[in-house]
Amino acid sequence: QLGRDEAAKLQRHFALQRKHAALMAMRRQEIDGHIATMKAAGRNAKDALLSLMHGLEGVAHGIRRSAWATSEAYERRYLGGIMGRIAKDIPHVERMLKDEDFNANVAREMEQLGRKDGNPGLTGDRDALALARIYAETANMARRDANALGADIAARQGWTPHTHDPVRLLKADPAEWRRKLKASLDLTRTFEGLTDADIDRELDGIYRDITTGRDQAVNGEKGGTGPESLEQMLGTVNVARALGKSRELHFRSTDAWLAYNRDYGHGTVTGSLFHHLHGLARHAGAMEIFGPDPVRMLKRVADDEATAIRNDPDIKPAAARRLIAALRRVDEWASTRVMTGEAFIVGNTTIAQLGEGVRAWQALSKLGAVTISAITDPVILANNLRFQGKGFAEAYSDVFRHYLRGRGKGEDRELAFLLGEGYSGLIDRMVTPYAMQDAPIGTLSRATSAFFRWSGLTGFTDVGRAAGSRIMAADMGRHAKSGFAGLPERYRHVLGLHRIDEARWDLLRKTAWKGEDGTPYVTPDRIAKLSDRDIAGLVADELADLEQHVGGDDFTAQRAALIERTRTALEIDYRRFIADELSYGVMVTDARQQKAVTAGMRPGTAGGEAVRIAMQLKGFPLGFSQRVVGRAIKSGPRGRTAAGTFLKNSGHAGELIATLWVAGLFASWGKDLARGQTPKELWGKDGLNMATVAAAMVQSGGAGIYGDFLFASSSRFGRSPLETFTGPAVGELGKLADIIVNAKNAEPRASQITGFALSNTPFLNLFYVRPALDYLILNSLRESVSPGTLRRQNRRVREEFNQGYVLPREAFPGLSR
Structure with a gap:
């Protein structure tokens, strides 16, 4: 039996290796194509890689299609999907999301779902069961997305999300933590076949991963001890190892987890799930652009481009040396470290907490009038709509009209949530605020969250992003009557920056629908209703190639899988467009700003804390100069001559x-x-x-x-x-x-x-x-x-x-x- 198990495991490993090789080859082809497009637009290979990580300003086709924007799209697919379903199906539950007793019932219901011996409805709380189903379905969708991108996360019956507070773990005695955790776990399910000594060693490794932050990075850290990993066996990094960390521990029951969570966790099942989905979305963004092993892909591409530069006689020697030197260090770029999450892995927790405390204290003492500064947000939003080709009067009237609607009610609220906007202030007590995602969980984050909520900034930003998302969905609906060639020049130009071409536009415009007031919209939920025949048109060449090499039931299954992946990719294209364009109108901290304010250095290190303290309050001005001013100067449609462009x-x-x-x-x-x-x-x-x-x-x-x-x-x-x-x-x-x-x-x-x-x-x-x-x-x-x-x-x-x-x-x- 042992031999058969090992053979099955090895067979699965080789199948995963083939899957990774195929995905890496596909991504490499896309990356090479993007580099060629950027070079044709007068940019170099370094700019091309940076644009793929966090986007740049410019006019090259697809220059805004980045890992950061893709992560934002996936996050809105998950969190926006949850909040949109709540607003549509169980709107009264929205106010209960922060209630600990209600969340405990939701967790108990999630534990029963999908199990052969499960008993859904055991709590007697119909709302908890309804929300548990939404959570479980969304988590399973995220798992399938990750697996399609190269991960290998198995489905779990009765799965619930578990997160750990590294600060609490560091304050605890490791042996006492291990003892309490072992008493709470289903050891047979979690560590099948391991001895007690092996279990202790595994738990010690998990403790190190959580407290050092290595479980948060896309590629983890080099080195380490223990048996040879799957990554070493296959010669490629399986990001699923990082993605699956929170799934490795199986508690005896939900109540056992709740007891553990009180001592060593943080938040409720809602907070834990949102934290989990946020992490999956960040990994998905990097994997969709660079494949299952993002850093290895970057290094291979950079090495090949460096060789090409060395052999190119048209590049001046001094410029060639500088560019080659930069490409050889691609894995050390601040942008790379931000994308992989290494820039947010805590070095020394005490130092990180001290630095975070100093910065939070200054924010709490200095930014009381920040909401008044945000008065400019509606004007920035209107100007971005103008950049997309909207008329002056129409842009400003739409902006002020939707701002007055707030987050909205009924269909307006459902629409904003579905688009992934307008709900951050509603959940800010359940998860660490995104603006502080480079800080250890805990300390002053709750006070900072309360401060910005009481100042009005959280609500004002939510209203602005909800307003902007509804306007852009309506603008796309209004343009849906036109083919790609018939679109206004500026709107067609902006679509191209996000690599939405004629074929994708023709599919998106088919999903247009009219709201209760007759306003036409294009929204991501309608993409699921496109027929397989429509989707197949986007991948006709791939399907033809598949048909030549695969037949019978295998072809049917693989065709269905390819069409479903393409359907998801089209939804991500749409969500990426909305998320990235909206961040030009109502700005949030993006990866490019994070690169500037962290220099890619880790918190809890001397350099990392010095940079963060020096760059405090400068992230927004940098973002404004890059996005608003930079777009106006660099990203407008080109004319036939310089004078025409001007x-x-x-x-x-x-x-x-x-x-x-x-x-x-x-x-x-x-x-x-x-x-x-x-x-x-x-x-x-x-x-x-x-x-x-x-x-x-x-x-x-x-x-x-x-x-x-x-x-x-x-x-x-x-x-x-x-x-x-x-x-x-x-x-x-x-x-x-x-x-x-x-x-x-x-x-x-x-x-x-x-x-x-x-x-x-x-x-x-x-x-x-x-x-x-x-x-x-x-x-x-x-x-x-x-x-x-x-x-x-x-x-x-x-x-x-x-x-x-x-x-x-x-x-x-x-x-x-």
Whole structure:
């Protein structure tokens, strides 16, 4: 029996090897084609690989089809699918998603699904059973997607998602963790055939993987101990090993897992599932673009391109040397490390937690007015719709109309959720916020999540992304009546940037449908209803080749599998287009920004923490310059001549500057009112107030968030350039050093200490909290420690912007004297 089992295992290994070889060959052909397209557009091999990782600005066909955008598409396929079904079938369950008792019932129901001896409905909670079915079906869909891309995750009866908190595990005694875990596990199912000593060794390895973060990376880390792995046997990395980590442990029951989760886990079954699906989506994005072994593919392609460059006499020697040197280090690129997840694997947990705490503290102390800065979001969204070819009046009326609808109700809400947008704020307590995904789970993440929710930014961003997704789905529905050649030039151009060609467009336009109000839409759920004959047209050559080599039932099965994979790929094409284009309108942190703010370095290392602290608050300005400004300059449709190209795009660039300046002016005035000041004067006795114009320009785009720190009054009165450009934490450290030096010299200044305390107190600067506190307490405190402070402030704002104050500065002026 043992021999037969080993033979079956080896046969499966070789079958997997053949599958990987075929997938790698297919991906290599696609990558080579993209490199040729990029070179024809005047770019080089390095640019081509970077575009495949996170997208670049430019006009080459498919330049926005990246691993990052594909990951976003898969995540919206899973999470958007879940939230869309909830909104459609069981909308009252939405408010129950954070309830721990309800989640426990959902987990118990999931355990019963698919088991021969299962008893669905055992909790008596019909809502829990309905949600359990949605969760189980989505998880199984994600498993099938991963397997189609090269993974090898077996189906599990009664599967539930399990996640572990590495911070809790690091604080626990490993032996005690192992003892408690063994008592909770079904050891026979989890470690069939292993001795007790072997089980301990396996658990020790799992403990190391979780606490070092190696289970989070696409390709894991080199080295390690233990028996030869499947990757070493086959000569290729099986990403399924990373994908399947959370499936390796089988608990005796859901209650056993719930008990373990209280000690060593985090979140509920909903949070655990979303965390699990987020990880699968990230891996799926890399695998779809680069194959089952992304890093090996990158190295092979880079080596071949380096050889081609060396043999190309048309490339100047100096340029060739630089490009070859860069390609030889492709596995060390920051972009590569971000894509594989290595840039987020924690080095030293204590150092990482300290760095995360410092950055979170600064965010909680500095970004209370960030929602007012986000006033520019609707204008940025409208400008991106204009880039796609939408008319001026139509773009702005659609944006403001959909913003007023909020996340929406009924069909509007279902539509936004189905498209994968508008629900982040509803689930932010269940999973670590995506903006902090480079941080260890726990610590200040919950406080940061609450801060941005209370500031209004979370809801405002959700509304903007829901509005943008509905508009773009409606725009595609409106264009569906036209063939590819009949589309407006700009819209056809943008589709091409995402590698949506005529054949794909003809299929997408067939799925158009009308909403309750008669608005036409194209949405991803309708792609599943396309006939097999329609889908087969996209892969006619592959089907013809398959028919020549395979016959009978095998051909029927393989044909059905190919058509289903192609159907999924078409859905991902659509979702990738929506996700990436929407991130031009309502920006979120993408892989390119992550590369810039982390330099590909790991948290919990000296270099990684230094870069993260220095780059704090700079991610959004960088994203604005890359996406909004970069697109306007580099990505517009080309003309036949340089002059023609200029004429095609100069109007859009000029409109972008003008409309963003107006939005920046309103953002600046909004912050004035939040501080209790009258709006800055735009026209004075001497004409246009250039200080007000400059302030509006600062607030008009990416500098709106960082500008509050960059151009704060302290920059005018003593902050060094080093402190200014190395982030708020370094600036505050400089202030603290000054206070310590003054105290040591017996010259402590109460006003200096007071100012430092107020600027570093979390939640104190929320735009609706600070004015009340200033009026009731803080202004009197400032005046008491530094008499004349308020008078000097009044004089400065009057001289610079001809401003005054709406209300008296102090509620009880006598207290400060």
